[in-house]
Amino acid sequence: MELLFCGMRSHTSCIDGEQSLQFFRLATCGQDCQIKIWVVPLSHILGFELKYKSTLSGHCAPILACAFSHNGQLLVSGSVDKSVIVYDINTENILHTLTQHTRYVTTCAFAPNILLLATGSMDKTVNIWQFDLEMLCQARSTEDQLKPFTEDWSEDDVSTWLCTQELKDLVGVFKMNNIDGKELLNLTKESLADDLKIESLGLRSKVLRKIEELRTQVKTLSSEIPDEFICPITRELMQDPVIASDGYSYEKEAMENWISKKKRTSPMTNLVLPSVVLIPNRTLKMAIDRWLETHKK
Structure with a gap:
């Protein structure tokens, strides 16, 4: 399978401007309708080492072009499905899907110093897009x-x-x-x-x-966590509380592991559990969720 690709050299800089780490980030695209992200750390001793990082999806037809923005924050792709997708390269989420072209999108490119995007298509048009970086950050x-x-x-x-x-x-x-x-x-x-x-x-x-x-x-x-919200096994806030046959509530995964390893005894009483059935404690779950909401920043 022939792959089209584009690469962007990026680096993490120190506050004083010295270079602390340098690496290439590479994107490849092709007939499988996906974009593969690769990281290529640079080493003065070992040279290049290619590492697969992740796969981006979103298109439903072969991808003909992809490109990084000048600041490395965005990745754009054009496809046979006539769409252009803009990804946040850090979170790998889709920020925008552009559908103004009426035929295959064959090329896309960012301006070298500003967030201007050009997309070309077999519909014989070139579209120019301007992005507001602050707006894109808010989309995350x-x-x-x-x-x-x-x-x-x-x-x-x-x-x-x-x-x-x-x-x-x-x-x-x-x-x-x-x-x-x-x-x-x-x-x-x-x-x-x-x-x-x-x-x-x-x-x-x-x-x-x-x-x-x-x-x-x-x-x-x-x-500040109320005691009744803490699992007796993990001593952590419960996310999926269940009621066991001993009448106490536990984190579901922790209790399932306990039952499988501790011969079905109660973590609280050390007595044999009458039953291994675990019942979701929805009332406690709602109380925990409400408490979490009030403690968000």
Whole structure:
């Protein structure tokens, strides 16, 4: 299968302008109606190393062209399905689907210094589009939509948080290292320098200050959780509470694991459970959801 591709060289810069990490991000597209994203870290010793990262979907016909924006924040693709799709490259979400062309979209390109997009089609037209970066940022998940507990954040949630903290230049580094909420809270000055290769002391200090703020919020929020919302097994806030035959409520997954490993005894009484049937505790679930809503920022 013949693939068309486009590449964009991007890097994470320190506050003082020194280069802390450099890598290529490569996008390939073709007859399978998908876009493949590849990361190519640069090493002065080892040279190039190609790593598959993810797959973007959205088109229903072969993709004929794709291109990165000048700042590396957007990826656009044109397809036989006559549409143009604009992706947020950090969250990999679809921001816009443009359907003004009436025949195959054969080419697309961004201007080198501003967010202007040109798309060409077999309908013999060239369309010019202008994007407002602030508007595009608002189309992403905002900080208000982040889960209250940082430990539950996905990699995309971490990317959103970085953008809200004016650290969007680090999104690529964090995504490449699969940093989710739990990993974020465990980062140290050593891991930022040695694992994430953030060389600037000032930038590392800023990231650590932001992470410490998150840790403080987590401790504060955890101390406020009502006891009845905490699973007796995991000692964490329940997300899917169920009632066991001993009359107590537990996190569903934790209780299922307990039953399979602990010979069907009650975690609270240590007596044999009359039944292994678990009943969803919808009343408790609604109470937990309401509590979470009131504790969102």
